[in-house]
Amino acid sequence: MKNTRGGHQGSKTVQLVAVILVGALFFASGAFFGGYENAKAIGSVLCLSCIKLEPKISVEFRFETANGESHPQFVLDALETGPILIDYSQNNCEGCEIMHPYFEALSEKYSASCNFIYINMDETPEMRPSFSIYNVLGGAGGTPMWVMATLFNNEATGMVEPYFAVGYGYLAESGDPDPTPQKGAEMLERMIVEGITLYGQNS
């Protein structure tokens, strides 16, 4: 086997070079081209399609944000003219795809009295931090996430402040074993109407 030793060494060198090159590609794509941050952001939002579950949440309005940070500027700007419904989604989100047409239809129906914004966090990663501001379910919350932000008088401070409610997926109410997109759309519409009513009373 002596005369194949050179060939054996040669293939080992090729292997090593390949490992170094691929390793460099991996490192560069992770560290310099956003691969690591992108993967972290995607992994941080619970994949509801993967677990085939819907978070149950009673859609209730509140003042305190989920992580204690203040409301994002785009929400504060929107509240100058009306309440705002936010559709948080991301790629590879079946529930987001299914609910989006309902969101579009509601945005046309209520365009005169409510602001609407669709945020795909993969397409506009700079909007991701605002997801955490409103994700009241934390580790159990995923996309689609719906935020209706309006205005209400906070008795504790005596001031009119942003007041918001959060829903997820098909907005399954507690106790409903069979959430559907249609029921979700009806809940969204109730959130919009309540948001508009509260805004009219407090702006």
Place this chain on the structure above:
Amino acid sequence: MSGSKIGKYRTITQIASFIAANLGFTFGMSGLVYPFFFCYASPGACASCPLGLIEHAVSGGKKNFCLLLYVTSFMALIGLVFGRAACGWACPIGTIQDAINKVFGKLRKKRLGSADKYMRYAKYAALAYVVIGAVFVALPTFTDLCPIGVLTGTFPHLAISAGSFTFGEFFAIGMLSFGLFVALIILIGRGWCRYVCPIGAMYAQTNKISILKLRIDKKACVNCGACSKDCPMGINVPENAEKNPECIMCGRCVDACGSGCLRM
């Protein structure tokens, strides 16, 4: 090498790997990629499933090249160095199947015949579907149907906070998929790895070029058959195991060989 020396190291590595996969309970989510099958929706997940990230990168026909490169170069790196050893030594789903094999292995007597040979290609179709299902919005994605999401995601979430969830649209299909998965891994040793696992499909061909290799000294082989008998992937070891895409580098054949003709 005889005895179970490799087996001991492998078991320790499998346990350590399972613990490492769940470090999210302590450290939260990182931007790392699991080099094996584990759902990023698992409550303790500290890294992301490569298939889920690939789906995100191509979802709806969009092309996030940096994310795709990040995931594929990582998998390629692992494969170039270790071949399919991540399947044999690290993957928690592999570990579960090994545990099941210990209980049910002795009950399986039939050889699988030619159907087994053709069904090995099904995992490449599953890998193709990961991309196709994500690109075409009308199709359910692989992760919508994935039984590993049920095992490592759905069940732990329901165990930790059952009251917070109700059943999603794909819950029934997920349960069916999980039922089929359980039947498969009980009936056929490492059945998921053989026929379905898209991550195994990604690594399989790297066995031909990896640094870690199984070497067979055919001159020393006495054809006792002990190696093939212990192979969880049903490989005819003395004839086919070198550079075989189906070999998960678990080392059981090396431990079983009494003639010292197998080494890694």
